[in-house]
Amino acid sequence: MKRLSGLCLGLVLLSGCSSDTPEERSDRPSAVVITPSASWRDSLVLTAPGGREVWFTTGRHGQGAEGQACVERSMQIRSGTDTLIVPLLYTGAAPVLVDDTTMQAELWLDCAPGRTYLVHLGTGRPTIVP
Numbered sequence: 001m002k003r004l005s006g007l008c009l010g011l012v013l014l015s016g017c018s019s020d021t022p023e024e025r026s027d028r029p030s031a032v033v034i035t036p037s038a039s040w041r042d043s044l045v046l047t048a049p050g051g052r053e054v055w056f057t058t059g060r061h062g063q064g065a066e067g068q069a070c071v072e073r074s075m076q077i078r079s080g081t082d083t084l085i086v087p088l089l090y091t092g093a094a095p096v097l098v099d100d101t102t103m104q105a106e107l108w109l110d111c112a113p114g115r116t117y118l119v120h121l122g123t124g125r126p127t128i129v130p
Contacts, residue, residue, distance in 0.1 A: 045075075045094040046103060052079045052121050054095055054103060062092075064111030072108045077124050084124035089117060104129070 046054035056073035063069055072090040076083055086105075093113065095105035101121050106113040117126040 040073075042076075043073075046097060048097055048103070048121055049100045050079070052077055054078075054121075057085075060090060062108070062111045068111055070108075070111035072111075075105070075119075077119075077121055086119055086124045086126060089119070089126050095119070 040057065040059050043056045044053055045056050048054070055076045055078060057076050059071050059073040061069065062072050070092050072092050074090055075086040075095065077086065078084075089105060089107055090109075091105050091113075092108040092111065093106055095103040098104050098118065103119050103121060105117055105119055105126070107115050107117060116129040118129055119126045
């Protein structure tokens with residue numbers, strides 16, 4: 001039992017060790033922090049036929065290549081009491097209605113637009129525009 005507790009204590013002590021200096025750790029890019037929707041104000045960004053609405057909800061802070069800051073937001077599609085979350089598509093620009101069932105949005109990363117996606121308003125499913 002003593003040997004096991006000694007091993008556990010050693011592992012705990014080693015887990016706090018790092019060969020990096022404080023300066024090296026501060027040079028590392030920080031992880032993207034997704035902020036819960038309670039701290040963001042939901043914003044209506046698009047209305048579609050049939051009563052569907054697209055809302056910006058949660059968000060994350062981004063930093064561009066030249067150090068500029070931005071906010072990249074996730075989206076929900078709402079219709080009556082139904083809510084669909086558009087998965088893994090954070091954007092810095094309002095989506096555009098393509099037709100009655102589809103919107104187009106750009107995936108943003110580090111404050112810059114990237115790939116364009118078509119999102120089905122009935123399922124919330126994004127697909128890459130070829």
